[in-house]
Amino acid sequence: MNAPTALSHLVPEFHPRAVPQALLDALAARFGARCSTAMAVREQHGRDESSFEVPPPAAVVFAESTQDVADAVALAAKHDVPVIPFGVGSSLEGHLLAVQGGISIDVSRMNKVLSVNADDLTVTVQAGVLRKQLNEEVKSTGLFFPIDPGADASIGGMTATRASGTNAVRYGTMRENVLALEVVTASGEVIRTGTRAKKSSAGYDLTRLMVGSEGTLGIVTEITLRLYPIPEAISAAICSFPSIEAAVRTVIQVIQLGVPIARVELIDVNTVRMVNAHSKLGLREEPMLLMEFHGSPSGVKEQAEVVQEIAAEFGGNAFEWATTPEERTRLWTARHNAYFAAIQSRPGCRAISTDTCVPISRLADCLLDSVAEADESKLPYFLVGHVGDGNFHFGYLLDPNDPKEREVAEELNHKLVARALSLGGTCTGEHGVGLHKMGFLVDEAGAGAVDMMRTIKRALDPKNILNPGKIFSL
Template sequence: MHMVSFINQSVRRTLSQEGLTSFQAQFGERFITSDAVRQHHGTDESPYPVCPPDAVIFPRNIDDVVAAVRLCNKYKVPIIPFGIGSSLEGHILAIEGGVTLDFSEMNKVLAINAEDFTVTVEPGVIRTQLNDEIRHTGLFFPIDPGAYASIGGMAATRASGTNAVRYGTMRENVVSLKVVTAEGDVIRTSSRARKSSAGYDLTRLFVGSEGTLGIIVEVTVRVYPQPEAVTAAICNFPSLTAAVQSVIEIMQSGVAIARVEFMDERAVAAVNRYSKLGLKETPLLLFEFHGSQTGVREQAEIVQEIARDNGGMDFEWADRPEDRTRLWTARHNSHYSGLQLRPGSRSVATDVCVPISRLAECVTQTAEDLEGMPFPYTIVGHVGDGNFHVQMLIDPDSEDEWQKSEHINRRLVTRAIQMDGTCSGEHGVGVHKMEFLKEEHGEAGLNLMRLIKHAYDPNNIFNPGKLVSW
C-alpha cells in the first residue's frame, strides 16, 4: 500500500560501530536491540505499518536521558521519546531509525503541592495512576484523553479530552517542564508561580512539540478540587444536526458543563456490541455536570430543556458512580469498539476542531462525504469545544480504500481550516497531518517553525520526520 510511502529507507541513519560500542558501554543490558522489543516500539495506533528503531533504552532517571541525548547528538542519530504508544498520527515511528527512549521506568509522582494545586511527575506516570496517588488529597487531574496515556506523552502532543470544555487542555494545565536539550543541558521552562511575564513562554513552546525540540523529563501540572457532586445524563436525537445544534445552544447558554460528548448512530451500535450496552442506536449526547448538589441539578435541567427544544428524547440520568463509569468507559472505548465493526481492519482516525458556531455545518458536511464509502466509519467528538473525530475502518490490503480515506481526511481538514479551525484539535500532527501545516499557518508561519526546529535541534536528532519537515 502507498501508506508506506512516507518511509524512505534511504534516509535511515545507521549507528556506526563506534556509536554502538559507546551506547553499550553507557547502558549495558538496557541498550536493547532485540527484534521483539524494537518491533513493539515501532508500532502505535496509527494506520501506518511497523517502523522500528535500531535500539531501545529504558531510562531510569534524568542522567540516563542526558547521556542518551548526548550520544545521539554526537553520532547524529535520531532519538524518539515513547510513552505508551497510543498515538493515532505516527508520532513514535522511527522513520529515520535511531534510538527510542521508553519512559515506563520513570514513573514516579515526585511532589504533591496541595496548597498550590500542583503536582510534579516523571514523564512515564500514567494519567489514571496520577489520580490514584493524589485521591487522598481531595484533588484530581482532569485531562482525560481516554487512552491509557502517559503525562509526558500528553504534554508532548498537547492532549485534551472529554472534559476540556470545563478544565481546558494540556496547554492550560502544564505549569512547568524540565527538558533535556540537544546539547544535553537540563532546562526548567518556568517556576510554579500562577503567572509570569518574564521572558519567552518556553513551557508553551515545548507543550505540543511532539518530541521534536527536546526530551521532556519532568512535568508539573495543575490539579483541581474533586467536585462535591457529579451527575451524568444521556439524550438521544433524531439527527446528527439536531444533536450538534443542541451543543451550540448549551454552550451559548453559559451552563458550566463538565463534559458533553457526541456519538453518531454507528458509534453507538459499536459500543453496544463491544461494551454490552443497550443504548438506543440514534445520534446521542453524553453529559456530565460537576458542582454542588443543587448546582448540578440546575445545570442539567437547563440542558434538558435545550435538548428537548432540538428534538432530544429519552433524557436519562446516571447518578450512581457505577452507571457513570459504565457510560464513560464505553465512550473511551469507542476507538476499539469501532475496530469490531470490521474485524481485521485498520483504523484511520482523524480529528479537527472548529469554532463552535461552525460545528454543526462541519460535522454535517463530513457525514455527507462519508455516505457511500466502501468502509464502515464512526463520528464521535468532544463537541463542547468544537472538536470531533472520524474513524474509518479500512481493509489494510486495499489501496482504493486507503486513497478514499485520505480523500475524506483532506476534505475534512481543508473544510475545518476554511472555517477558521485547525487540522488537529488533540491528536497532534505526527506524520499524518504534516502536509496541512502550511495551509493552516501559511508559508511564513511554517518557516518560523522550521527556524525554531533548526535552532533547538541543529543535527535533527529529535523525532525527525514529524510535525515539520527539515
C-alpha cells in the same frame, strides 16, 4: 533492518540515517542491559497506533532518570543520530516511528509522582507516569487531573502532543494545565521552564513552546501540572436525538450560554450500534450526547436543568441520569468502548482517525457535510466528538490490504480538513501533526508560520536529532 513495507511509500521524510556501531557500544557501556538491540524490543518501540510502518529504531534505552535521558541524548548527539522519546506508544500520528532511524528512549520506568502539592493544587511527575496512575496516586488528597485522552497515555506523551480529551471543554488541555517542565535539550543539557506560580510574565513561554512540540525541541523528563478539587457533586446524563444536527445544535447553544458543562460527547448512530453489539448496552439507536456536570449539588442541578431544557427544544429525549460513580461508569461505557467496539465491528480492519476542530458556531456545518460524504463513500466509519470544543473524530474502518479503501479514507479526510480550515478551524485538535498532517499544517498555518517553526527547530536542534521528520520537513 526490515525492508520498508508496502505502506512506507506514504511515509514522509523517510530517510533513515546510519547508526554507527560506536554509538551502540557507547550506549551498551553506559546503560548495560538497559540498552536493548533485541528485535522484539525494537519493533515494540518502532510502531504506534498510526497506520504507518517503517523499520524500527536501532536500539532502545530504558531511562530511569533525567540523567539517563541526558546521557543518551548527549551520546546520540555526538554521533548525529536521532533520538525518539517513548512513553506507552499510544500516538495516533506516527510520532514514535524512526523515519530517520535512530534510537528510542523509553521513559516508562520514569514513573514516579515526585511531589503532590495539594495546597497549591499542583503535582510534579516524571514523564513516564500514566494518567490513570496519576489520578490513583492523588485521589487521597481530594484532587484530580482532568485531561483524559482515550488511551492511558503517559504524561510525557500527553505533554508532547498537547493532548486533551473529554474534560477539556471545562478544564482546558495540556496547554492550560502544564505549569512547568524539566527538559533535556538537543545537546543533552537539562533545563527547567516555568515555576509553580499560577501565572508569570518572566520571559518567553518555553513551557508552552515545548508543550505540543512532539519531541522535536527537547525531551520532557518532568512535568508540573495543575490539579483540581474533585467536584462535590457530579452528575452524568445521556440523551438521544432525532439527528446529529439536533444533538450538535443543542451543544452549540449550551456553550454559547456559558453553561460550565464538564463533558459533552457526541456519539453517532453507527457508533451506538457498534457499542450495543460489543457491550450489550441496549442503547436507543439514535445519535446521542453524553454529558457530565461538575459543581456543588445545587450548581449541578441548575446546569442540568438548563441543558435538559435546551435539549428538549431540539427533540432530545430518553434522558438517563446517573449520580453515583457506578451508574456514571455504566453510562460512559458507550464512549469508552467506542473505539474497540468499532474495530471489532469489522474484523481485521484498521481505523484512520480524523481530528479536526472548528469554532463552535461552525460545528454543524463542518460535521453534517462530512457525515454526508462519509455515508456516500460506503466506507464503514464511526463518529465521536468532544463537541463542546468543536472537536470530533471520524474513524474510517478500512481493510489494510485494500489500497482503494485507504485512498477513499484519505480523500474523505482531505475534504474534511479543507472544510474545517475554511471555517476557521484546525486540522488537529488534540492528536498532533506527526507524520500524517504535515501537508495540512502548511495549509492551516501558512508557509510563513511554518518557516518560523523550522527556524526555531534549526536553532534549538542544529543537528536535527530530536524526533526528526515530524511536524514539517526541514
